[in-house]
Amino acid sequence: MGLTLGAIVLNVPDTTPASTFWSQALDYTPQASNPDFLIPPNRAATRLHLDSTDRTHLDLWLTPDTSLAAEITRLETLGAHLVEDWTYPENADFTVLQAPDGTLFCLIHP
Template identity: 65%
Template sequence: MGLTLGAIVLNVKEVGPAAEFWRQALGYGAAPDNPDFLVPPGGRPTELHLDETDRTHLDLWVDRTTSTIEAEVDRLIALGARRVEDWTYPPNADFVVLAAPDDTIFCIIG
């Protein structure tokens, strides 16, 4: 196999404010050769989730050894995210749907 998932491209309204939000949200830094790319400090590889009914978005997984879903939701809201109130959740959902300051939808998975 010669391929790996190298990047996820998000269409944002304005790169500067979006980059600041995502750097703080994920603890990523700007790539030395291209500040439009945000890179992890050394985390696990990204998984590709295929789904026929859901729209394209990020799933951010909570590291349960260091945080909780509630703490991460609160932290991201403090950074400027907001809850997506009109989302229909399945019974016993283990996630919360948020929108970044530029309205990019993402999920926090517990």
């Protein structure tokens, strides 16, 4: 196969604060020629999850050596917050947060 997923396009209300939050949250770098395009440091492939019932969002996987609580705290200092009224399934392996611009994302814990 000659294709790889190059980017996930995330609809945001204002690209400037979104770029600030997501580049800090993910340790990505805004591309010099287009700061709305954020580049991962290791250029690793990105997964695409297809789901007919869920809304568009990012799933951010915690590395095995990362504490969920510490990562939530770090993201909250960047302006994110927990979505308190989310209905989770039993034994959920994810936590839902909201970026400062209102977009939802999930932290997936291994």
